[in-house]
């Protein structure tokens with residue numbers, strides 16, 4: 458039997474035994490630490506609905522609600538989405554060293570995002586959205602080199618928009634919207650090679666939208682509007698975002714004209730620019746947006762006969 462075959466037999470045996478006798482799982486490296494970490498997390502949550510009542514030694518930890526294990530009993534995913542939890546996310550989360558996916562979305566967790574998360578070096582998916590985490594983004598999280606998805610939407614985070622996230626070279630999806638971040642969008646945010654989704658909407662951002670954003674060559678969705686109040690206008694470099702499908706720059710103090718280069722975004726399906734100080738004539742190049750299904754340009758200061766000039770668009774009146 459090959460080494461691999463022998464290994465999978467051994468694993469099968471462990472799993473088969475593990476279903477009945479928890480200690481054989483606990484014998485695997487790291488498993489006792491994982492169990493202790495889960496109990497540490499539970500101890501720091503307030504759980505009035507009893508969502509985590511079953512997290513106790515009467516059942517193997519891999520059966521606990523929200524917990525996912527690999528075949529050796531290491532915790533690889535933790536999904537605590539919508540469990541009415543409050544309290545804090547314990548620093549014990551940093552001991553779940555095998556974790557790939559973590560969601561505590563849609564709870565009422567408060568306090569800081571624990572710096573110890575930076576020790577979970579294989580983490581790929583982190584969703585802390587819709588809580589009340591506060592404080593600034595812990596810079597140590599720049600160590601999570603495997604992170605692909607980071608969703609911090611709708612929390613109470615403050616401070617500058619973190620530049621540390623630009624060290625997360627594998628990011629595909631970054632949602633920092635709905636917080637209280639201040640300052641500018643760092644020009645470094647144009648530096649991700651694989652980023653497909655970027656949202657910084659609904660913060661307290663200002664300054665100019667950096668032209669470097671135009672370098673995000675895989676970007677499909679961009680959300681920068683609402684509550685933010687920028688200086689200047691739409692950078693013409695955004696015409697380089699030729700994979701863009703959805704663009705929302707509504708209600709964020711933009712001025713100047715819509716650059717003709719926006720006509721290059723031929724996959725654009727939705728464009729929201731309403732409630733800004735945009736002016737001048739609409740560029741005829743907007744007529745090249747063949748994929749467009751939804752456009753809102755209302756509440757700006759455009760001149761000229763808008764609909765007449767864009768015969769190819771099938772859109773509702775402004």
Ligand SMILES: *[C@@H]1O[C@H](CO)[C@@H](O)[C@H](O)[C@H]1NC(C)=O
Nearest residue numbers: 505506507508539540541542
């Ligand atoms: C959360 O709390 C609300 C109101 O207290 C309750 O209706 C709901 O069933 C709870 N959900 C869970 C998952 O415990």
Ligand SMILES: *[C@@H]1O[C@H](CO)[C@@H](O)[C@H](O)[C@H]1NC(C)=O
Nearest residue numbers: 509510511512513514515516
């Ligand atoms: C332990 O978990 C079981 C379900 O696995 C549950 O029925 C029991 O009430 C829990 N015990 C305590 C003390 O919460």
Ligand SMILES: *[C@@H]1O[C@H](CO)[C@@H](O)[C@H](O)[C@H]1NC(C)=O
Nearest residue numbers: 525533534535557558581582
């Ligand atoms: C982690 O989440 C991704 C998608 O969100 C999923 O494809 C993957 O199977 C999950 N992995 C684990 C270990 O749960």
Ligand SMILES: *[C@@H]1O[C@H](CO)[C@@H](O)[C@H](O)[C@H]1NC(C)=O
Nearest residue numbers: 538562563584586606608630
């Ligand atoms: C994060 O969780 C929320 C709530 O379940 C969900 O709506 C959102 O899509 C998740 N984010 C990502 C990037 O998967």
Ligand SMILES: *[C@@H]1O[C@H](CO)[C@@H](O)[C@H](O)[C@H]1NC(C)=O
Nearest residue numbers: 567568569590591592593615
């Ligand atoms: C976070 O919120 C708690 C409770 O509201 C507060 O005591 C603490 O000062 C806040 N921390 C920061 C950094 O704002």
Ligand SMILES: *[C@@H]1O[C@H](CO)[C@@H](O)[C@H](O)[C@H]1NC(C)=O
Nearest residue numbers: 567589590591612613614637
């Ligand atoms: C979140 O921040 C907002 C605005 O600063 C504040 O009104 C609210 O009380 C904060 N929530 C908590 C739970 O700290």
Ligand SMILES: *[C@@H]1O[C@H](CO)[C@@H](O)[C@H](O)[C@H]1NC(C)=O
Nearest residue numbers: 647648668669670671672694
């Ligand atoms: C990114 O864009 C800026 C401004 O548009 C440009 O000067 C810079 O050279 C670009 N950087 C890279 C790495 O392409």
